[in-house]
Amino acid sequence: MDSKAIKIAANNVQVYYADTHAIKDVNVEIEDKTVTAFIGPSGCGKSTFLRCLNRMNDTIDICRVEGDILLDGEDIYDKRVDPVQLRAKVGMVFQKPNPFPKSIYDNVAYGPRIHGLAKNKAELDDIVEKSLRRGAIWDEVKDRLDAPGTGLSGGQQQRLCIARAVATEPEVLLMDEPCSALDPIATAQVEELIDELRSRYSVVIVTHSMQQAARVSQKTAFFHLGNLVEFGETGQIFTNPEDPRTESYITGRIG
């Protein structure tokens, strides 16, 4: 495990919403080809921190980020970095499935079209098929690529959104509670997919379910009140946590 390269390194990250200090002094190293889970009670800042990793917080006027976040050793908050390009490299899947009101094909082709990834229609078709296969949804939708993406079931929509995110060939996939709006069967399918995605991408997942974190992740970070309390191997965190707050949380005494 230790041999894996560091994909994202955060040093002394502070986030403020106007006067509220939402993230306090977070240091974390996220490895390549690993699933890292962020757990913690609601409002602890795990989603906020996740959104720092692809600068989605830039779209919120009152949000201010301090400290360094390095992607492959390069500061993503550097002035030379184009946040739009960054977001193509660091894909994101949201809490609620949010397919665009377009066809399944157009949903997946959206990113490649914007970034000019395909030279012609045949190549675009290839990218769409490949992405849908990686999203583990190809077999279910291959006969109705022209049907609207909003007509799929919740679990299918979320896998479509994952396929849409991988279509731009990202290096990191950020998932903000991707299963919180899904039923147990759809959740199991998405979790299985996350495990497959690990072979290609660095995956960061925010989750409220500790069982889910234990099932899908190799590394776990526990956030509490804006602080990163503990970060380590998932097995270690869940069986033998160092910090008493982590233990209280995973045994259900706080949160």
Added chain:
Amino acid sequence: MALSWLLLILLALAVIGYFAGRSRALASVGGDARDLHSLPSYYGYNVALTALVPAIGVLIVWLLAQPMIVNSTVSGLIPDQAIPEGSDRGLIMSEVRRVAYGLDGAVSSGAMTEAQAQDGDADIEILTKSLKDAGQVLTQDVTQPILVAAQKFRSMTSTGTIAMQVVVLALALLGAAFAYVRTHKEFRARNVVEQGVLALLLLAASIAILTTIGIVLSMLFETMNFFQLHSWKDFFFGSTWAPNFRGGSELSILPLLWGTLYISVIALLVAVPIGLFAAIYLSEYASGVTRSIAKPLLEILAGIPTIVYGLFALLTVGPALVSMFGDGGVLGVGWMASSNAVLTAGLVMGIMLIPFVSSLSDDIINAVPQSMRDGSLGLGATHSETVRNVILPAALPGIVGAILLAASRAIGETMIVVMAAGAIAKFSGNPFEAMTTITTRIVSQLTGDTDFASPETLVAFALGLTLFIITLGLNIFALYIVRKYREQYE
């Protein structure tokens, strides 16, 4: 007793009833309001409403029905031979009413005694003279049948009014007494008041709907009269609009419809891009502060009376366009002879519609869920790519609805066109020429001394009804589209 006194008495009864009901309810539980089924004020409202509502309802119906009944009875009294040639029963009836009011006025000013006014054998000449001396307006000499009818009219009206007052007051008292007797701690006053409120709301809603039906029906009858006098083929399929009050007019809607649509299209060409882009800026790009200042400012445009837009067109836009496209203008093309032109009216109407389009579109764009924006931005799209590829397609049905609503306003707009478009009805594609629209022709056919029996006047109703149907169709279509859009995200 005047109507206002009657209303005041009813109101006083209601107020007294409120306090009486309230204190009776409290007395029934020995002053402890907690033992009552409802709050004490509900018992008060119950008495007040039970007194007021039926009485006022009867009052309204009576006020509407009495003149109709009196009119038809009195009109039956006038023999056919009493109607002079070239006149009709309606004209005689208005003369009867005039004499009746004249008698009323003369009696109340003391120029005549009540007995004189009611004297059926009175000398007509003396009566006419004393009426005129009393300052009452008579258009023609009073004849015996008219006088008899007028006296009948007076007596029926006054008996009717007295009966109305008695009935209304009795109803109010009965209602108050009934509710007062029923007031007891077990009585569910709260539920009864709820019913009363429901009835009130229902009344308001049905008045609005009934008025619409009334408007349509009145237009419909006049339109049917018009089509009895004028061929419908000429109206719908003719090619010339040439009203002539001496008869032989050609009254075709088509040139007017062409002018209306032409001006509306220019207005929409101005309003839709500007309004839509303004809406996109305000909802997607502007900061909270800018938005809170700019949006009300933009909506002020919607509050400007259209006559002011008309002045703006007449004094500013028209001359400016002439100085550009007219003889010796900046462009040196000499296309535009006068400031009255389709283009002038269209431009100014477009400006008028900007806030309409932008405000509706802004609401619709804001209704697109934030998750759509996040999804697109999260894939590395820029802000404008997100607007173009995700937000506008998602909001499109709503925006189309907004545009259709704006179009129906443009079609119905009158004042700007009167002042800026000229008055020539013709088919022409040249935007620098004067043209006219349906609405302005309705105004011109109805202003001045009009005779409601000639096709030249009645055509206004046919035009109005056609316009109403066009805009109604557009509105229904727009609402259908907007509603269909709303279902997408719910």
